Amino acid sequence: MSSTEFPIKEASVHEIQTAFKQNKLTNSSNEADRERNTKSPISQSSLLHGIPILLKDNIATKDKLNTTAGSDALLGSVVARDAGVVAKLRKAGAIVLGKASVTEWAAFRSKQQPNGWCARAGQAVEKIGEYGQDLFLEAEKTNGMGELEKKTLRNLMEASKNGLQKLMKDNMLDALVTPLSYDFLHVSGVLAIGGFPGISVPAGYDHDGRPFGICFGGLKGFEPKLIEIAYGFEQATKIRKPPSFGP
Numbered sequence: 001m002s003s004t005e006f007p008i009k010e011a012s013v014h015e016i017q018t019a020f021k022q023n024k025l026t027n028s029s030n031e032a033d034r035e036r037n038t039k040s041p042i043s044q045s046s047l048l049h050g051i052p053i054l055l056k057d058n059i060a061t062k063d064k065l066n067t068t069a070g071s072d073a074l075l076g077s078v079v080a081r082d083a084g085v086v087a088k089l090r091k092a093g094a095i096v097l098g099k100a101s102v103t104e105w106a107a108f109r110s111k112q113q114p115n116g117w118c119a120r121a122g123q124a125v126e127k128i129g130e131y132g133q134d135l136f137l138e139a140e141k142t143n144g145m146g147e148l149e150k151k152t153l154r155n156l157m158e159a160s161k162n163g164l165q166k167l168m169k170d171n172m173l174d175a176l177v178t179p180l181s182y183d184f185l186h187v188s189g190v191l192a193i194g195g196f197p198g199i200s201v202p203a204g205y206d207h208d209g210r211p212f213g214i215c216f217g218g219l220k221g222f223e224p225k226l227i228e229i230a231y232g233f234e235q236a237t238k239i240r241k242p243p244s245f246g247p
Contacts, residue, residue, distance in 0.1 A: 062079055067079050174229060191215075200213045
Protein backbone atom coordinates (compact mmCIF):
# COMPACT_ATOMS: atom_id res chain seq x y z
CA MET A 1 0.00 0.00 0.00
CA SER A 2 1.16 3.58 -0.48
CA SER A 3 2.95 5.51 2.25
CA THR A 4 0.13 8.09 2.20
CA GLU A 5 -2.33 5.41 3.35
CA PHE A 6 -0.06 4.07 6.08
CA PRO A 7 3.11 5.93 7.20
CA ILE A 8 5.20 2.79 7.77
CA LYS A 9 8.43 4.72 8.46
CA GLU A 10 6.92 6.54 11.45
CA ALA A 11 4.57 3.80 12.68
CA SER A 12 4.90 2.27 16.14
CA VAL A 13 4.83 -1.49 16.74
CA HIS A 14 1.26 -1.17 18.07
CA GLU A 15 0.14 0.73 14.95
CA ILE A 16 1.72 -1.88 12.68
CA GLN A 17 0.04 -4.75 14.57
CA THR A 18 -3.29 -2.92 14.37
CA ALA A 19 -2.82 -2.43 10.63
CA PHE A 20 -2.25 -6.19 10.24
CA LYS A 21 -5.50 -6.93 12.09
CA GLN A 22 -7.40 -4.44 9.92
CA ASN A 23 -5.91 -5.97 6.74
CA LYS A 24 -4.25 -2.68 5.85
CA LEU A 25 -0.93 -4.51 5.61
CA THR A 26 -0.09 -7.99 4.41
CA ASN A 27 1.90 -10.34 6.62
CA SER A 28 3.90 -12.76 4.50
CA SER A 29 5.78 -14.07 7.55
CA ASN A 30 2.61 -15.16 9.40
CA GLU A 31 1.28 -16.75 6.23
CA ALA A 32 4.54 -18.68 5.81
CA ASP A 33 4.37 -19.80 9.47
CA ARG A 34 0.85 -21.14 8.94
CA GLU A 35 1.95 -23.01 5.83
CA ARG A 36 4.85 -24.58 7.74
CA ASN A 37 2.63 -25.54 10.69
CA THR A 38 0.17 -27.25 8.38
CA LYS A 39 3.08 -28.82 6.47
CA SER A 40 1.74 -27.58 3.17
CA PRO A 41 3.63 -28.87 0.08
CA ILE A 42 5.10 -25.45 -0.71
CA SER A 43 6.58 -25.06 2.79
CA GLN A 44 8.13 -28.53 2.70
CA SER A 45 9.77 -28.08 -0.68
CA SER A 46 12.23 -25.32 0.27
CA LEU A 47 14.40 -24.43 3.26
CA LEU A 48 14.02 -20.77 2.27
CA HIS A 49 10.25 -20.75 2.69
CA GLY A 50 9.28 -17.80 4.90
CA ILE A 51 12.87 -16.66 5.42
CA PRO A 52 13.21 -12.83 5.30
CA ILE A 53 16.06 -11.45 3.19
CA LEU A 54 17.51 -8.08 2.21
CA LEU A 55 18.83 -7.55 -1.30
CA LYS A 56 21.75 -5.45 -2.45
CA ASP A 57 20.32 -2.33 -4.06
CA ASN A 58 21.66 -3.14 -7.52
CA ILE A 59 19.59 -6.34 -7.72
CA ALA A 60 16.38 -5.62 -9.61
CA THR A 61 12.93 -6.29 -8.12
CA LYS A 62 9.70 -5.79 -10.05
CA ASP A 63 7.69 -4.38 -7.16
CA LYS A 64 7.35 -1.13 -5.20
CA LEU A 65 10.96 -1.26 -4.03
CA ASN A 66 13.49 1.02 -5.69
CA THR A 67 16.50 -0.41 -7.51
CA THR A 68 19.05 2.40 -7.49
CA ALA A 69 22.56 0.94 -7.01
CA GLY A 70 22.88 3.44 -4.17
CA SER A 71 22.35 6.50 -6.37
CA ASP A 72 19.65 9.18 -6.26
CA ALA A 73 19.84 9.26 -10.07
CA LEU A 74 17.85 6.00 -10.29
CA LEU A 75 15.33 6.80 -7.55
CA GLY A 76 11.87 6.02 -8.89
CA SER A 77 13.13 4.08 -11.89
CA VAL A 78 11.12 1.06 -13.03
CA VAL A 79 12.74 -2.26 -13.90
CA ALA A 80 11.29 -4.65 -16.48
CA ARG A 81 11.33 -7.76 -14.29
CA ASP A 82 12.76 -9.42 -11.20
CA ALA A 83 16.43 -10.34 -11.48
CA GLY A 84 16.95 -14.06 -12.05
CA VAL A 85 18.14 -14.66 -8.49
CA VAL A 86 15.13 -12.76 -7.09
CA ALA A 87 12.69 -14.82 -9.14
CA LYS A 88 14.28 -18.01 -7.79
CA LEU A 89 14.19 -16.72 -4.20
CA ARG A 90 10.52 -15.78 -4.45
CA LYS A 91 9.70 -19.17 -5.99
CA ALA A 92 11.49 -20.81 -3.05
CA GLY A 93 9.27 -18.85 -0.64
CA ALA A 94 11.79 -16.29 0.60
CA ILE A 95 10.36 -12.93 1.74
CA VAL A 96 12.06 -9.88 0.25
CA LEU A 97 11.99 -7.27 3.05
CA GLY A 98 13.79 -4.50 1.22
CA LYS A 99 17.07 -3.24 -0.18
CA ALA A 100 20.31 -2.88 1.75
CA SER A 101 22.47 0.19 1.24
CA VAL A 102 25.30 -0.16 -1.25
CA THR A 103 28.22 2.08 -2.16
CA GLU A 104 27.03 4.32 -5.00
CA TRP A 105 27.07 2.40 -8.32
CA ALA A 106 28.34 -0.61 -6.35
CA ALA A 107 31.80 1.04 -6.17
CA PHE A 108 34.51 0.73 -8.86
CA ARG A 109 33.46 4.09 -10.28
CA SER A 110 36.30 6.01 -8.71
CA LYS A 111 39.15 5.24 -6.35
CA GLN A 112 38.37 8.48 -4.50
CA GLN A 113 34.81 7.38 -3.73
CA PRO A 114 34.49 6.54 -0.01
CA ASN A 115 33.76 2.84 0.47
CA GLY A 116 30.50 2.08 2.24
CA TRP A 117 28.97 5.44 1.39
CA CYS A 118 25.50 5.46 -0.14
CA ALA A 119 23.89 8.54 -1.71
CA ARG A 120 20.48 7.48 -0.40
CA ALA A 121 21.43 6.46 3.12
CA GLY A 122 24.81 7.98 3.92
CA GLN A 123 27.54 5.98 5.61
CA ALA A 124 26.26 2.59 6.66
CA VAL A 125 28.91 1.46 9.06
CA GLU A 126 30.30 4.34 11.05
CA LYS A 127 29.53 7.85 12.15
CA ILE A 128 30.02 10.46 9.45
CA GLY A 129 32.75 12.94 10.26
CA GLU A 130 33.47 16.25 8.64
CA TYR A 131 34.99 15.60 5.26
CA GLY A 132 35.69 17.66 2.21
CA GLN A 133 34.12 20.89 3.46
CA ASP A 134 36.84 22.86 1.70
CA LEU A 135 36.02 21.07 -1.56
CA PHE A 136 32.36 21.93 -1.11
CA LEU A 137 33.15 25.60 -0.60
CA GLU A 138 35.39 25.62 -3.67
CA ALA A 139 32.64 23.94 -5.70
CA GLU A 140 30.17 26.65 -4.70
CA LYS A 141 32.50 29.25 -6.21
CA THR A 142 32.37 27.65 -9.64
CA ASN A 143 29.78 28.47 -12.27
CA GLY A 144 29.63 25.23 -14.21
CA MET A 145 32.07 23.96 -16.79
CA GLY A 146 34.72 26.34 -18.02
CA GLU A 147 37.14 26.05 -20.91
CA LEU A 148 39.62 24.04 -18.83
CA GLU A 149 37.01 21.39 -17.97
CA LYS A 150 35.80 21.21 -21.56
CA LYS A 151 39.35 20.78 -22.79
CA THR A 152 39.86 17.96 -20.28
CA LEU A 153 36.75 16.20 -21.56
CA ARG A 154 37.91 16.57 -25.16
CA ASN A 155 41.27 15.09 -24.20
CA LEU A 156 39.57 12.15 -22.49
CA MET A 157 37.41 11.48 -25.55
CA GLU A 158 40.47 11.67 -27.78
CA ALA A 159 42.41 9.33 -25.49
CA SER A 160 39.51 6.86 -25.55
CA LYS A 161 39.23 7.02 -29.34
CA ASN A 162 42.96 6.55 -29.84
CA GLY A 163 43.36 4.16 -26.91
CA LEU A 164 41.09 1.19 -26.27
CA GLN A 165 38.88 1.76 -29.31
CA LYS A 166 41.82 2.07 -31.68
CA LEU A 167 43.57 -0.94 -30.14
CA MET A 168 40.55 -3.20 -30.58
CA LYS A 169 39.58 -1.98 -34.04
CA ASP A 170 43.12 -2.06 -35.47
CA ASN A 171 43.66 -5.60 -34.18
CA MET A 172 40.07 -6.75 -34.88
CA LEU A 173 39.67 -7.93 -31.29
CA ASP A 174 36.41 -9.31 -29.94
CA ALA A 175 37.36 -8.66 -26.31
CA LEU A 176 40.15 -7.81 -23.91
CA VAL A 177 40.86 -10.31 -21.13
CA THR A 178 42.27 -9.43 -17.72
CA PRO A 179 42.45 -11.22 -14.36
CA LEU A 180 39.77 -10.19 -11.90
CA SER A 181 40.71 -10.49 -8.24
CA TYR A 182 41.35 -8.15 -5.34
CA ASP A 183 44.69 -7.33 -6.93
CA PHE A 184 43.11 -6.36 -10.25
CA LEU A 185 39.90 -4.57 -9.29
CA HIS A 186 41.01 -1.43 -11.10
CA VAL A 187 39.95 -2.88 -14.47
CA SER A 188 36.30 -2.52 -13.47
CA GLY A 189 36.84 1.17 -12.78
CA VAL A 190 38.60 1.72 -16.11
CA LEU A 191 35.73 0.14 -18.03
CA ALA A 192 33.05 1.91 -15.97
CA ILE A 193 34.57 5.37 -16.34
CA GLY A 194 34.95 4.88 -20.09
CA GLY A 195 31.39 3.62 -20.44
CA PHE A 196 32.61 0.27 -21.76
CA PRO A 197 30.91 -3.05 -20.91
CA GLY A 198 32.62 -5.87 -19.06
CA ILE A 199 31.63 -9.28 -17.75
CA SER A 200 33.46 -11.46 -15.23
CA VAL A 201 33.33 -15.25 -14.91
CA PRO A 202 35.00 -17.77 -12.59
CA ALA A 203 38.46 -18.77 -13.83
CA GLY A 204 39.84 -21.05 -11.13
CA TYR A 205 41.11 -21.24 -7.56
CA ASP A 206 44.38 -20.14 -5.98
CA HIS A 207 46.62 -22.26 -3.74
CA ASP A 208 44.43 -21.39 -0.73
CA GLY A 209 41.30 -22.51 -2.53
CA ARG A 210 39.97 -18.99 -3.01
CA PRO A 211 38.17 -18.41 -6.30
CA PHE A 212 39.30 -15.82 -8.80
CA GLY A 213 37.90 -14.75 -12.14
CA ILE A 214 38.70 -13.11 -15.43
CA CYS A 215 37.02 -10.14 -17.01
CA PHE A 216 36.13 -9.82 -20.69
CA GLY A 217 35.88 -6.18 -21.72
CA GLY A 218 34.78 -4.64 -24.99
CA LEU A 219 33.60 -1.52 -26.75
CA LYS A 220 30.20 0.11 -26.45
CA GLY A 221 27.54 -2.16 -27.94
CA PHE A 222 29.66 -5.29 -27.41
CA GLU A 223 27.40 -6.66 -24.64
CA PRO A 224 25.87 -9.54 -26.70
CA LYS A 225 29.30 -10.58 -27.94
CA LEU A 226 30.78 -10.51 -24.42
CA ILE A 227 27.94 -12.66 -23.07
CA GLU A 228 28.61 -15.21 -25.83
CA ILE A 229 32.33 -15.23 -25.03
CA ALA A 230 31.72 -15.61 -21.28
CA TYR A 231 29.23 -18.43 -21.85
CA GLY A 232 31.63 -20.18 -24.23
CA PHE A 233 34.44 -19.91 -21.67
CA GLU A 234 32.27 -21.39 -18.92
CA GLN A 235 31.12 -24.25 -21.12
CA ALA A 236 34.67 -25.02 -22.24
CA THR A 237 36.29 -24.91 -18.78
CA LYS A 238 33.50 -26.09 -16.42
CA ILE A 239 35.38 -24.25 -13.65
CA ARG A 240 32.31 -23.14 -11.71
CA LYS A 241 31.41 -25.35 -8.76
CA PRO A 242 29.29 -24.92 -5.62
CA PRO A 243 31.23 -23.49 -2.65
CA SER A 244 32.13 -25.76 0.23
CA PHE A 245 31.55 -24.67 3.81
CA GLY A 246 33.44 -25.93 6.83
CA PRO A 247 31.70 -27.19 9.97
